[in-house]
Amino acid sequence: MFDSELLYRLVPDARDNYKLEANGTCRVTQSAFGDGPTDKKGPRQPSVYRARLCGFEPSAVQRHATEFVVALKAEDVRRISTTLGREVNVVPDTEDHPAHALVVSDPPYMDKDPKFRKLRKQLAKAANSNWVIGPPKHC
Amino acid sequence: MSPLAPTHPNTSRRSEETRTVTRREGPRFIDELDLWDRYINAGHIAGRFSRPLWDVLAKLRDMEGWVDGWNGFAAKAPTQASIEKARAWILQMYSEIANSGERWLDPFVTADVDGEVLFEWRTKTKDLSIYIDENETTYIKDLGPEVGSEMTDGDASTPRARRELWAWFTE
Numbered sequence: 430m431f432d433s434e435l436l437y438r439l440v441p442d443a444r445d446n447y448k449l450e451a452n453g454t455c456r457v458t459q460s461a462f463g464d465g466p467t468d469k470k471g472p473r474q475p476s477v478y479r480a481r482l483c484g485f486e487p488s489a490v491q492r493h494a495t496e497f498v499v500a501l502k503a504e505d506v507r508r509i510s511t512t513l514g515r516e517v518n519v520v521p522d523t524e525d526h527p528a529h530a531l532v533v534s535d536p537p538y539m540d541k542d543p544k545f546r547k548l549r550k551q552l553a554k555a556a557n558s559n560w561v562i563g564p565p566k567h568c
Numbered sequence: 569m570s571p572l573a574p575t576h577p578n579t580s581r582r583s584e585e586t587r588t589v590t591r592r593e594g595p596r597f598i599d600e601l602d603l604w605d606r607y608i609n610a611g612h613i614a615g616r617f618s619r620p621l622w623d624v625l626a627k628l629r630d631m632e633g634w635v636d637g638w639n640g641f642a643a644k645a646p647t648q649a650s651i652e653k654a655r656a657w658i659l660q661m662y663s664e665i666a667n668s669g670e671r672w673l674d675p676f677v678t679a680d681v682d683g684e685v686l687f688e689w690r691t692k693t694k695d696l697s698i699y700i701d702e703n704e705t706t707y708i709k710d711l712g713p714e715v716g717s718e719m720t721d722g723d724a725s726t727p728r729a730r731r732e733l734w735a736w737f738t739e
Contacts, residue, residue, distance in 0.1 A: 441640020445678040459697075460639045463681035496640075508716040541682050546699065546708060547719050555715045 430519055432504030435480035436530065437487050438462070438556060440497040440563065447497075447568050455564035457499050457556050462549040472537030473545050475552060477501070477519065482528035487561040490528065497563035505555035506532055513547055621662050627677040628655050634679065643681040649702035654685035657700055661730050668731075670738065689737055696737045698724050707733055 438461070440446050446461040464475045480500065483489040487498040509517045516535045523529060532552065538545040558564070634645045658675075665672055675687040675698075684701040695710035707724040711717050723729055 443640035444634075444638060446639055448676060458678070460643070460678060460681075463639050463643045464641050505715045511716045512719050543699070543706065543721070546680065546697070547721070550695070550697070550708065550710060550719070551715055554713065554717075 430479070430503050430521070430530070432502070432507065434503040434519075435485070436477040436501050436503060436506070436519065437480055437483065437490050437498050437561065438475075438477050438501060438552075439490060439492070440499055441493075442495040442497060442565060447563075447565060449568045454558055455560070455568035456558050457553055457560075459546065459549040459553045461499075461556075462552040472533070472539055473542070474522075474531040474533050474537075475549070476522075477506075477530050477532060478526065478528045479521070479530055480528075490526075491562070497565060498561050499556040499563070500559045500561045501552070501555040501557075506552070509548065509551040509555070512551065513544070517548065621658070621672065621674065624658055624674060624677050625655065628658075628685070631677075631679060631685070638679065639681070641681075643679065644683040646679040646685050647683045647702060650683055650685050650700055653702060653705070654687070654700040657698070657705060657725075658687060660727070661734075664727060664730060665734060670734070673738075691737075694737055696733060698733075709733070709736065 440457055440461045443460075446458060448456050448458055450456050462475050464473060478490040480487070487500070490498065503519050506519050507517060513534070518533055518535075519530050520533055521529070522531045532548070534548065538548060628651050631646045631651055632648065636645050637643065638645060662672060673689055675689050678686050678688070680686045680699055682701070684699045687698040687700075689696045693711075693713055695708075697708045697710070699706050699708070705723065705725040706721060707729070708719055708721045710719050724733060
C-alpha cells in the first residue's frame with residue numbers, strides 16, 4: 430500500500446465521537462477510533478477502508494446512513510510509529526470487504542493495553558477532522 | 569455567618585439554583601450538591617464557584633446511564649467505580665487550582681473504551697488527557713498538534729502530579 434493512499438474511517442453518530450471546538454470546527458475524537466474490546470480475542474486493530482478500492486465514494490463503506498466518514502493518509506498512519514516506539518502500518522484485510530484494511534502495530538496492542546490510547550489519539554490527529562461525509566450538523 | 573461560609577457574591581443565587589436542580593434531578597443529585605456545599609463551605613473553593621465545573625459533574629452523572637457500545641463500536645460503559653473516583657479527582661483538582669489562585673479551565677468529559685473516565689484539556693499546541701478507572705489514574709501529555717508528536721504518560725493520582733500537569737498545560 431502506497432504512502433499516498435487515502436483511507437476512510439467510519440465515525441458512528443454516537444456521543445463524543447466528535448466535538449465542536451471553540452474555533453467552530455467539528456473535531457473527530459479518539460473515541461471515534463475506539464474499536465474493541467470485542468468478544469473476538471486478539472490484537473486491537475482499528476478498521477479503515479481504502480478509498481481507491483471504493484471508487485473514492487465514501488458512502489460505499491457506510492453500514493448505516495447515519496454514519497459519518499473521515500479521511501486520512503496511509504503515510505500519516507505510518508508516521509505514528511515515531512512516537513509510539515513500535516511499527517504502525519496499514520494492511521489489507523479483505524475477508525469481509527474488498528476495501529477493508531486494519532491499522533496494525535508490531536508489537537500488537539492486546540486487550541486493555543493503555544498504550545492503545547496513544548495510537549487512537551494519533552489516529553484522531555491524522556484524520557484532522559477531514560470529513561468526507563459530515564461533519565454532523567448537530568456537532 | 570460562619571467564618572468558613574462562601575464569600576462569592578453569587579452565593580445566594582447559587583443556593584436558589586441548587587434548590588431548583590434538586591427538585592428537577594432527584595435524590596442522587598442531592599448528594600453531589602451536598603458534596604459541593606461541603607467544599608464551598610470549607611473554604612476549598614471560596615469565591616470561585618464555577619458553572620463549568622457544575623457541567624462536568626452533570627456529565628459524570630449522565631455517564632452512569634451509558635451502556636456498552638456507547639461510541640457505536642464495542643466500548644465498555646464507564647463503571648460506577650470509575651465515575652465515583654473521577655468525581656473525587658476532578659473536585660480535588662479544582663479545589664487545588666482554585667486555592668492556588670490559577671484560572672480553571674473546563675475539561676472535555678467522556679469515557680474511554682475499557683470503562684474508564686476521560687478528562688481532556690486542549691489548546692492549539694497541547695493536549696492533556698487523564699484516564700481514571702478503579703485501579704489507576706494516569707495521564708497522557710501530547711506535545712504537539714502534528715501526527716507523530718511526542719507523547720508522555722505517567723501517574724496522575726497525587727496532588728503533586730496534578731500540580732505539575734496543570735503547570736505544564738497552562739505554561
